[in-house]
Amino acid sequence: MTAEPEDVRLRGVTEDHLEIFLAFEHDPEAVRRSRFTPRPRDAFLTHWRTRIFPDPDCLVRTVTVDGEVAGNVVSWTQGGRRFVGYWLGRRYWRRGIGSRALGRFLTEEEPVRPLYADPFAGNTASVALLEKHGFTRVGEPDEEGFLLLVLDGPAAKTP
DSSP states (O other): OOOOOOOEEEEEOOGGGHHHHHHHHTOHHHHHHHTOOOOOHHHHHHHIIIIITTOTTOEEEEEEETTEEEEEEEEEEETTEEEEEEEEOGGGTTSSHHHHHHHHIIIIIOOOSSEEEOOBTTOHHHHHHHHHTTOEEOSSOOTTSBOOEEEOSSOOOOO
């Protein structure tokens, strides 16, 4: 008997999701893999309330799994380029959830191409996820170890 596939969905972010996102950002293993310094609670909430929510250029969605908040996917413009990023709670890693969420975001939510991503090169799971969806590497990692990838056309079809 096989388990039922998990129901992965994207929905709008609400204020009550922020505390969950904050906990995910402070997970020590996520910090190690992403090389992202987690913000203190007040700075995190201020960032979301003053820079993410009111910015019409910022497209952000909550990822849910069977109705539970699992993380987020976001796109924004920086330096004339459109970027995508994502963050999932550790309990949702290695289950295909990131792949399904990113695939939906790329095909249903974010039409802009080229679309860039810049994960830490040592986060091999994140780099592989992006490549699975059709992103290609642009050069070598920068001096801080981050790798630029670009998606020029439609997202790759994934199961």
